[in-house]
Structure formats: C-alpha cells, structure tokens
Amino acid sequence: MSTLKSFFFLLLPLLLQFHSGKSDLQLNYYSESCPRAEDINKEQVTKLYHKHGNTAVSWIRNLFHDCVVKSCDASLLLDAANGNESEKASSRSFGMRNFKYINTIKEALENECPMTVSCADIVALSARDGAVMLGGPYIQMKTGRKDSKETYASEVENSIPNHNDTMSLVLSTFQSIGIDTEGTVALLGAHSVGRVHCTNIVHRLYPTVDPTLDPDYAEYLKGRCPSPYPDPKAVEYARNDRETPMVLDNMYYKNILNHKGLLIVDQELVSDPRTYPFVEKMAADNGYFHEQFSRALMIMSENNPLSGDEGEIRRDCRFVNSK
Ligand code: HEM
Ligand SMILES: *[C@@H]1O[C@H](CO)[C@@H](O)[C@H](O)[C@H]1NC(C)=O
Ligand SMILES: *[C@@H]1O[C@H](CO)[C@@H](O)[C@H](O)[C@H]1NC(C)=O
Numbered sequence: 001m002s003t004l005k006s007f008f009f010l011l012l013p014l015l016l017q018f019h020s021g022k023s024d025l026q027l028n029y030y031s032e033s034c035p036r037a038e039d040i041n042k043e044q045v046t047k048l049y050h051k052h053g054n055t056a057v058s059w060i061r062n063l064f065h066d067c068v069v070k071s072c073d074a075s076l077l078l079d080a081a082n083g084n085e086s087e088k089a090s091s092r093s094f095g096m097r098n099f100k101y102i103n104t105i106k107e108a109l110e111n112e113c114p115m116t117v118s119c120a121d122i123v124a125l126s127a128r129d130g131a132v133m134l135g136g137p138y139i140q141m142k143t144g145r146k147d148s149k150e151t152y153a154s155e156v157e158n159s160i161p162n163h164n165d166t167m168s169l170v171l172s173t174f175q176s177i178g179i180d181t182e183g184t185v186a187l188l189g190a191h192s193v194g195r196v197h198c199t200n201i202v203h204r205l206y207p208t209v210d211p212t213l214d215p216d217y218a219e220y221l222k223g224r225c226p227s228p229y230p231d232p233k234a235v236e237y238a239r240n241d242r243e244t245p246m247v248l249d250n251m252y253y254k255n256i257l258n259h260k261g262l263l264i265v266d267q268e269l270v271s272d273p274r275t276y277p278f279v280e281k282m283a284a285d286n287g288y289f290h291e292q293f294s295r296a297l298m299i300m301s302e303n304n305p306l307s308g309d310e311g312e313i314r315r316d317c318r319f320v321n322s323k
Contacts, residue, residue, distance in 0.1 A: 029144035034113035059130035073148035074119035085153035119317035120145035136248030146311025183296030192252035198225035253283035
C-alpha cells in the first residue's frame with residue numbers, strides 16, 4: 001500500500017509537468033510583452049458595443065464555436081484558403097456575424113504591439129469583455145493562447161451540437177471538454193441574448209405547432225416567421241428573449257420554464273430531468289446563474305490550448321502567416 005502511495009507521489013510531478021506542457025495559459029500573459037493588451041481589447045469591445053450592440057453578442061457565440069472545435073485557437077476566424085472550407089462558413093455557424101469587427105480589435109492591438117497578441121486570445125478576451133457590456137459577470141481569464149495554422153471545417157458538425165440534437169448528446173459534448181451538467185445548463189443561458197433565424201424555428205410551427213411550445217408564443221412566432229419555407233438569405237428572425245434581449249441574465253430560464261424557448265435544445269433543458277433542477281435554480285437566482293456561467297465559460301475558454309510551436313501569432317486573424 002505505502003509503496004503504491006509513494007509511487008503515485010513520484011509520478012505526480014511528472015503528470016503535472018506533462019499537463020502544464022499542454023496549457024501554458026496564465027493570468028496577464030502579456031504583462032511584459034504588451035502591458036496594455038487587455039485594456040486595448042476592452043476599449044475596442046466597448047467602442048464597438050456602442051456602435052453595434054450585437055457585436056458583444058457575437059463575441060460570446062464566437063468563444064463557443066472556436067473552443068469546442070478542437071481548441072481555442074482562432075481556427076474559427078480563418079477564411080477559406082487553398083481549397084479548404086472555413087469553419088465560419090459551415091452550416092453549423094449559420095447566423096454568425098460581426099467577424100469583420102474582430103479585425104478592428106486586432107488592428108488596434110497590432111498598432112500597439114505587432115505580432116504579439118494572438119487572435120485566439122482576442123476571441124477569449126472579447127467574449128469576457130462582451131459579457132460585461134451585456135450586464136453579465138466579469139470572468140477572470142488566462143491568456144497565452146496560440147493561433148492554429150489550419151482550419152477544421154470538417155470537424156464542426158461533429159463538435160457543435162445542432163439545434164435539435166438530444167440532451168444526451170449535448171451533455172456528452174460538453175462533458176468531453178470538462179463541463180458538467182450544471183455548467184452546460186448555465187452556458188445555454190447565452191441564449192438570453194441575440195436572435196434565431198426563422199429557418200431554425202419554423203419546424204416547430206408548421207405544419208403543426210410543437211405541443212411543448214406555449215400556444216400564444218407560437219402565434220407570436222408565426223407572426224415573426226410567416227412562411228414555413230423561409231428564404232435562408234432573408235433576415236427573418238425572432239429575438240431569444242423578448243423582455244431583456246440585450247442582457248445576459250436569467251430571463252432565459254424563466255422563458256423556457258414558460259415554454260417560450262426558441263430552439264428544441266432550449267426546451268429540452270426543461271423536459272429533461274437531469275437539467276430541469278438547474279433550470280429552476282437559475283430561474284430563481286441570477287447571481288447563481290452568473291456564477292455558474294463564469295465557471296463554465298472559463299473551462300470552455302481553456303479547452304486544449306495549443307502550446308508554443310504548435311501554433312503561431314497571426315498577423316491578420318483571417319489568414320495564416322505565410323512562410
Ligand atoms: C447545445 C448547444 C447549442 C446549440 C445547439 C446552439 C444553437 C444555436 C442556434 C441554432 C442559434 C441561432 C442561429 C441563427 O439562427 O441565427 C444560436 C445562437 C446563439 N448562440 Fe447558441 N447554441 C448552443 C450553445 C451555445 C453556447 C454554449 C453559447 C455561448 C456560451 C451560445 C451562444 C449563442 C449566442 C450568443 C447566439 C446569438 C447569436 C446572435 O444573435 O448573433 N450558444 N445558437
Ligand atoms: C489546407 O489543407 C491542406 C491539406 O489538405 C493543409 O495542409 C493546410 O494546412 C490547410 N490550410 C489551412 C489554412 O487550413
Ligand atoms: C434537425 O434539423 C435538421 C435541419 O436543421 C434536419 O435536417 C434534421 O432532420 C433534424 N433532425 C431531427 C432528429 O429532427
């Protein structure tokens with residue numbers, strides 16, 4: 001027994017070392033190389049929010065779509081190149097917007113410290129600062145992520161759940177990156193802000209109304225989405241939360257308890273006994289929601305970061321640096 005124990009204690013530093021090789025993230029990583037990096041990021045996010053409030057909404061969704069696909073490595077931001085499809089153009093990224101304003105943030109950082117701050121850190125920090133602009137919690141985030149040299153468009157469908165996937169699949173997806181059921185319920189609270197296009201709603205309205213949808217709400221949604229075959233290019237949508245559409249608050253949980261969720265996955269949080277207790281708790285307590293949202297977003301933001309030579313610092317977030 002004691003030999004086994006000491007064997008374990010000998011092994012422990014090795015394991016820790018191996019682990020830290022994979023995650024070089026630290027608080028204030030740019031304190032020497034670019035001391036104003038985090039301030040500049042915040043200034044830009046604030047400015048953009050005052051011009052286009054929904055940029056802050058986009059920054060939160062970006063973190064999800066970047067980090068859950070392989071790693072938080074800004075692979076999401078790459079344009080299609082050399083015959084490779086881009087992640088942002090894949091069907092699962094439908095509705096994502098404001099990518100051009102990432103360049104605005106990056107330019108401000110390049111002016112201050114060229115080739116120093118990664119696009120992956122911009123994705124993380126902008127999500128953090130965007131959440132604050134939307135009345136959400138302040139989340140302490142580490143930095144030091146590197147940018148990928150490739151895009152993983154073919155992985156997107158396997159990594160990002162679809163709007164109508166089962167709760168079991170959703171829970172196992174998040175579990176695979178270290179996020180438990182409570183954290184998953186909290187992360188979906190991001191659907192307290194932003195919008196859903198009619199293409200992702202009409203299957204719950206036509207030909208018959210989904211019985212898990214509040215009938216009055218269904219009527220309202222039919223007004224927003226009058227055709228069962230919306231033109232995917234038309235900007236026809238419903239807001240996630242009619243009461244506080246631009247506030248990252250627990251109204252989402254109150255809505256889904258009242259059968260006013262837009263996506264099937266939103267409604268499933270209420271009908272699934274594994275998630276329902278957390279929905280009730282979050283609906284009752286905004287502070288608890290914010291606490292769990294922060295915890296889970298931080299775990300998501302640290303998923304599998306690239307270490308030193310696996311990645312690079314992109315000059316332009318849309319392209320890998322040429323060799
Ligand atoms: C099971 C997991 C999830 C699914 C299936 C899902 C699906 C979707 C869909 C279908 C839309 C609407 C797209 C459109 O029609 O325009 C959407 C919007 C959004 N999602 Fe999720 N999502 C999930 C989890 C998350 C997470 C974890 C976050 C962030 C923490 C997030 C943040 C957002 C935001 C902010 C929007 C609004 C975007 C905007 O208005 O521009 N989602 N999501
Ligand atoms: C494009 O695909 C090739 C191989 O198919 C790969 O080597 C290259 O890294 C990819 N480029 C990008 C930008 O992902
Ligand atoms: C989920 O929605 C997609 C369209 O977004 C559809 O092709 C698919 O059949 C749906 N799956 C289920 C299980 O309803």
